[in-house]
Amino acid sequence: MIQGGLLLLDGGPMRRNALPLDMIIQGDCIAAMNELPENSVDLVFADPPYNLQLGGDLFRPEGGRVDAVTDDWDKFDTFQTYDSFTAEWLKAARRILKDDGTLWVIGSYHNIFRVGAKLQDEGFWILNDIIWRKANPMPNFKGTRFTNAHETLIWASKSENARYRFNYKAMKAMNEELQMRSDWVLPICSGGERVKVDGVKAHPTQKPEALLYRILLASTEPGAVVLDPFFGTGTTGAVAKRLGRHYIGIDREPRYCRVAQDRIDGVLPLDESAMLTMQSKKAAPRVPFGALVENGLIQPGATLTDLGRRYRARVRADGSVQMDGHEGSIHQIGAAAQGAPSCNGWTFWHVDDGKSLICLDRLRDAYRSNLDA
Amino acid sequence: MIQGGLLLLDGGPMRRNALPLDMIIQGDCIAAMNELPENSVDLVFADPPYNLQLGGDLFRPEGGRVDAVTDDWDKFDTFQTYDSFTAEWLKAARRILKDDGTLWVIGSYHNIFRVGAKLQDEGFWILNDIIWRKANPMPNFKGTRFTNAHETLIWASKSENARYRFNYKAMKAMNEELQMRSDWVLPICSGGERVKVDGVKAHPTQKPEALLYRILLASTEPGAVVLDPFFGTGTTGAVAKRLGRHYIGIDREPRYCRVAQDRIDGVLPLDESAMLTMQSKKAAPRVPFGALVENGLIQPGATLTDLGRRYRARVRADGSVQMDGHEGSIHQIGAAAQGAPSCNGWTFWHVDDGKSLICLDRLRDAYRSNLDA
DNA sequence: GACTGAGCTGAATCTTACA
């Protein structure tokens, strides 16, 4: 049953072996994919449930409550249940993929290792793992772990010797004529891009369009067929339409299907020049003082002094410094030394190499050029 | 048989249940770990082999080579063999780990998904996946994929509810007073750091010391026992010695054991004061608010207020406080004032000394340093 | 209109000691 571009799977007359281009299928993704013809799709992008296994509520330091992903679709009883679900959708995706098509999956440490292993078991050949480095991740409020600041994507072909598509030149052009690396810095999806219904976010895990933009530009050509079995708010469809690719979206939730359809209806295909607007900005590398200690440019225990040699501070193993019983960052201790409200420790502090004083700022330059080399 | 700090496993008189601190064991890591006492090691760092094609037969527990068979079967067999090898060394590592110890593993997309899944299967609880973003990776010469510019580490505790060690403040200090994220930018190991024998690099996959430096500083305390079952050139041992941690290294190759021993012999430990790092408040001795009243740092009857002077509470002789008829601890009344689920009264409440507001936390610091004196 | 500052939010496996 087709309703305004919406294809309803259950009981509907979807013809087997017909490819429902630029349509959204409401239903179970495994059953829906099994209805489609084999070797017919150029790309599968999948954002499956992560199986987060969250505990109770989490509160922010200022008292707010974190709006966590507690939806039923993310709950699995055991790893085994999750694994067999994963194997099933991977098998179905593999069948409909063309032999030279590729698969993208995104996940976090909760699920990505299981997905990656299963995908290799099914015969997929991993081409890259890609790190989405979030420019603005949610902090770790309780100070219990490292800030979870990235998600992982796996890009895989159907087999080891498949002739997959990779638009090398386009990627290089997008990255200021440097080869595109396996780590991508992109902001999370927020602001005007976030799809909302009555002011409330429509989906808890909407992905940024920039992510799909780069994926489709890298691994498909115009006119390609892109299938997303976990369509959600339809980011994949929106970007595919904008870039002149065909999409097929599948989602179990009628609500999400409607939201996605509305969203995609509002998308206009892009002319080439406008594509440039989404290029990534290259961030100037921020160097923490601790990195210099860690990399041996400054030894723990070294003494720092100012140009007038009036103050002396001692460097500790973690990059904090100590002076007269006070401890803190080079900036904090520099400020305390002078009784100033603030201080740029990079220019204030120097290392005495016996002959002369070397400004920390010069050591930072040295470290930066080491990074560039 | 112990030879100049080198412990030879095969046939040697290594006593079961003795912990060979600051030693290198030459032998199979699974057998060697199984000789060590259970619950005795604080940290395991593992850089396991991942070259499936060349190393397949090495992982066979029974021996017996795999004949060159059809591609599909060979691959399946290789994964199987690699998986059981992985499960074996993970089990052995898990046995010798203390219940509050943690495991670090590093790998690439070739093996990390299999290792991660197996590690979850064995009961380890993933705390973070960490991305080592290489500042200077090798380019992809053929232009067929994204430049493989990172490796992945997994950090895991022995079980879900284990009380693992994480030096939050030290990590934050090392990163300019921002939480340390899950993506670490570090240069690859090259130049003078690269261990060479007769001008040729001694090991193909030597890891940078900066990587181990951050790992040990983040997840161990001085004096901890760190075991590395794939010791190679002994980077783990070198950094452990420098940071005042004990190491136990295991490697199958006598050649690597010798190289590592020479390298570690040349390392000088940091002196203790340089090894100091920022301590988290959680580690500081607990001070009841009543003690401040008792010792005259705050007078009974004094008025407390918040930074915005919106709320006022009155201190009573027993260290409880009162506000609008409610009475309780500084935390309870602070929470009630804001309508928040909880509150740190130490940082919320201030005393007005006529000129400015003094945070209770600063009075507590004064009391604590008074205790030390 | 431009600027400032307070407030809100994002795939989160998010405390510890003691009774």
Place this chain on the structure above:
DNA sequence: ATGTAAGATTCAGCTCAGT
């Protein structure tokens, strides 16, 4: 084991109200 209370803890980006 469970419950209770102490007390430790946040970064970047966007929105919106108020100069």
